[in-house]
Amino acid sequence: MKSNFYIGWQNDTPDRNKKALKALLIPLFILLPLLAGLIVRYETEFNDHQFELGTLREFQGIYFNSPRPVLLLDPTFVPEGYDREALLLGFGKFGADPTMKALEEKEGRFEGKRIRLRGTLLKGDGKILIELSEGKASLLNVERSITYPMRQTTPKAVALQGEIIDPKCWFGAMKPGEGKVHKSCAIRCISGGIPPVLRVKKTAVTSIIFSKEKGTKTSMKPFLNLLLNPLPFKGKFTIKTDGMLYALPQKK
Amino acid sequence: MSVTYQSVLWNAQKKRYHRYMWLGIFILLFSFIGFQLYFHPTVTLETLIIRSSSMVAVSLLHFILIIGPLCRLNDAFLPLLYNRRHMGVTLFFFAALHGIFSLIQFHSLGNTSILESLFFSNEKYLQISQFPFQVLGFFALLIFFLMAATSHDFWLKNLGPKIWKSLHMLVYLAYGLVIMHVALGILQYDSHPGYWIGLVMGFLGVGGLHLSAGLKAMFKLKAKQNQLKEEGFFAVCTVEEIEDNAAKTFFIENENIAVFKYENQLSAVNNVCRHQIGPLGEGKIVDGCITCPWHGYQYQPHNGQSPPPFSEKLTTYYLKVIKNTVWVHPKPNPEGTAVEPVKI
Numbered sequence: 001m002k003s004n005f006y007i008g009w010q011n012d013t014p015d016r017n018k019k020a021l022k023a024l025l026i027p028l029f030i031l032l033p034l035l036a037g038l039i040v041r042y043e044t045e046f047n048d049h050q051f052e053l054g055t056l057r058e059f060q061g062i063y064f065n066s067p068r069p070v071l072l073l074d075p076t077f078v079p080e081g082y083d084r085e086a087l088l089l090g091f092g093k094f095g096a097d098p099t100m101k102a103l104e105e106k107e108g109r110f111e112g113k114r115i116r117l118r119g120t121l122l123k124g125d126g127k128i129l130i131e132l133s134e135g136k137a138s139l140l141n142v143e144r145s146i147t148y149p150m151r152q153t154t155p156k157a158v159a160l161q162g163e164i165i166d167p168k169c170w171f172g173a174m175k176p177g178e179g180k181v182h183k184s185c186a187i188r189c190i191s192g193g194i195p196p197v198l199r200v201k202k203t204a205v206t207s208i209i210f211s212k213e214k215g216t217k218t219s220m221k222p223f224l225n226l227l228l229n230p231l232p233f234k235g236k237f238t239i240k241t242d243g244m245l246y247a248l249p250q251k252k
Numbered sequence: 253m254s255v256t257y258q259s260v261l262w263n264a265q266k267k268r269y270h271r272y273m274w275l276g277i278f279i280l281l282f283s284f285i286g287f288q289l290y291f292h293p294t295v296t297l298e299t300l301i302i303r304s305s306s307m308v309a310v311s312l313l314h315f316i317l318i319i320g321p322l323c324r325l326n327d328a329f330l331p332l333l334y335n336r337r338h339m340g341v342t343l344f345f346f347a348a349l350h351g352i353f354s355l356i357q358f359h360s361l362g363n364t365s366i367l368e369s370l371f372f373s374n375e376k377y378l379q380i381s382q383f384p385f386q387v388l389g390f391f392a393l394l395i396f397f398l399m400a401a402t403s404h405d406f407w408l409k410n411l412g413p414k415i416w417k418s419l420h421m422l423v424y425l426a427y428g429l430v431i432m433h434v435a436l437g438i439l440q441y442d443s444h445p446g447y448w449i450g451l452v453m454g455f456l457g458v459g460g461l462h463l464s465a466g467l468k469a470m471f472k473l474k475a476k477q478n479q480l481k482e483e484g485f486f487a488v489c490t491v492e493e494i495e496d497n498a499a500k501t502f503f504i505e506n507e508n509i510a511v512f513k514y515e516n517q518l519s520a521v522n523n524v525c526r527h528q529i530g531p532l533g534e535g536k537i538v539d540g541c542i543t544c545p546w547h548g549y550q551y552q553p554h555n556g557q558s559p560p561p562f563s564e565k566l567t568t569y570y571l572k573v574i575k576n577t578v579w580v581h582p583k584p585n586p587e588g589t590a591v592e593p594v595k596i
Contacts, residue, residue, distance in 0.1 A: 005538065005543070006327075006331060006545065007538065007543060007548040008265060008266075008330075008335070009261070009263055009265075009547075011263055012264075013265055013268070013331055016328050017330065017331050020328030021328075021331060021332070024329065025272060025276070028276065029276060032280045033279060033283035035280075036284040036287055037283065037287045038446065039284070039307070039450075040287035040288050040292070041287070041291055043291070043292060044441060045292065046292050046294045046299075047294070048294050091361070092361025093361050093362035093363070094361075094363070174296065174298075174299070175292075175294060175296045176299075176441065179441040180385070180436075180437065180440035180441050181437055181441045183374055184358050184359060184373035184384065184386060185357070185358040185359070188362035188363070188364070188373055189362070191362070
């Protein structure tokens with residue numbers, strides 16, 4: 001006799017259980033894609049910045065380590081519509097300073113020299129960043145014949161408002177590279193020596209990299225606190241170069 | 253039921269259960285990934301994995317939590333309960349995928365260890381809006397791990413059903429942690445009101461079903477009070493009120509008792525299954541044995557013992573029938589004590 005009582009270890013499911021499950025599961029399976037679509041549709045849009053993870057490119061340009069390690073790229077190495085000045089970053093959540101310092105100790109100083117590097121490209125908002133993915137092996141060549149002069153800086157004071165972010169993630173390493181979900185990562189990046197960035201909205205200036213005085217060690221603590229502060233950051237800065245913008249909070 | 257431990261006791265129903273479970277998961281997973289690539293083509297692979305795995309895990313968690321009350325309200329849904337543990341282990345798999353990828357993405361390759369970064373990168377523990385939400389998800393994942401790791405009957409047997417059940421009731425704490433993890437995390441970034449409505453509706457759905465099932469049980473219990481008492485026996489019902497090969501349950505003097513009618517006789521045993529504290533009184537007599545509606549564990553009605561070679565035992569109770577009224581003595585006999593069935 002076929003029982004109407006459900007027993008899990010038997011092979012057959014009674015008809016009344018089958019009917020109930022059909023009534024529950026068929027609408028559920030129809031609703032699931034609708035639910036997924038609705039959730040995805042209203043997500044905050046990601047930016048179109050790119051991190052070419054896994055792809056190494058060669059770059060050539062003049063190296064400057066002040067106020068931050070950068071490569072003033074030769075024009076042939078610059079994608080159209082992007083600034084020549086590329087901020088150098090370390091692998092993972094680290095700045096490029098330790099790698100470049102170790103390389104200069106080994107190879108001799110090469111600030112102002114044309115160098116060739118291999119790294120991973122990050123780009124967005126007209127800015128280029130290069131991750132030294134291979135650490136000290138990233139340096140391929142140093143042309144020692146010519147030393148280019150230090151860049152002329154034209155300090156000027158400006159008042160700006162924006163959000164403190166970490167540039168590596170904002171310029172493509174992560175989607176999203178901002179906001180509450182990304183906060184802990186941004187703290188790690190800035191703690192690891194990646195220069196904090198002030199993203200300024202509604203002006204021609206997109207981002208400003210906080211700098212440090214040559215030969216001084218700037219504490220990252222205030223920036224970490226700012227990262228945790230959801231309010232827009234206001235401040236007066238002295239802009240030090242005209243390429244990628246570097247700023248120091250003005251001395252009181 | 254099985255005498256020896258096996259990783260999974262597959263049968264036709266269990267295979268069907270798995271097929272439908274994975275069908276639902278694949279529908280959700282691939283529609284989510286498809287919509288993500290359509291609406292947000294610049295999404296990274298890591299973000300896609302983190303978000304899609306969390307979507308599946310949170311959906312499974314809600315579904316798992318409604319199975320219990322759904323079955324209490326309508327026993328036609330019992331097949332969902334029978335293999336709920338498989339769904340729980342699957343939930344852990346997706347939650348772990350989400351957690352591991354998030355830890356790697358947000359906390360690895362930095363100047364501290366991953367766990368130090370998780371707990372101390374953001375130390376705003378006293379601010380609701382800035383609260384380090386990932387910590388909440390981490391503790392929820394630990395609970396899911398404990399539950400998945402002890403989900404097998406080996407642990408149920410060795411920990412005992414009460415400890416095992418208490419451990420697995422931590423799922424409600426994990427649910428609270430997940431809700432807070434979502435509310436203080438992604439919803440602080442994607443703050444469309446629809447997300448909040450969805451989260452609150454999910455919570456109300458789970459809570460509402462639990463409340464309804466609780467109220468149903470409470471009304472059932474209240475209806476059975478004010479019983480007559482005589483020489484330690486309580487008058488509980490008439491013989492006709494108990495269906496053949498089924499039971500009626502009574503809560504007397506803190507004893508949860510099921511009185512079964514079968515083969516023109518009555519027997520009373522404890523209403524709580526020794527396997528997972530299931531409601532035996534909602535079961536049936538199958539092949540001469542009381543059969544639990546949750547997982548099919550069986551007991552002989554006259555002595556409360558599982559048929560050999562199984563070893564589970566229930567307490568039994570004395571009964572009598574006077575003028576068609578069933579009387580129950582709530583003093584439990586030692587587990588497995590044979591009591592002569594009362595002829596009717």
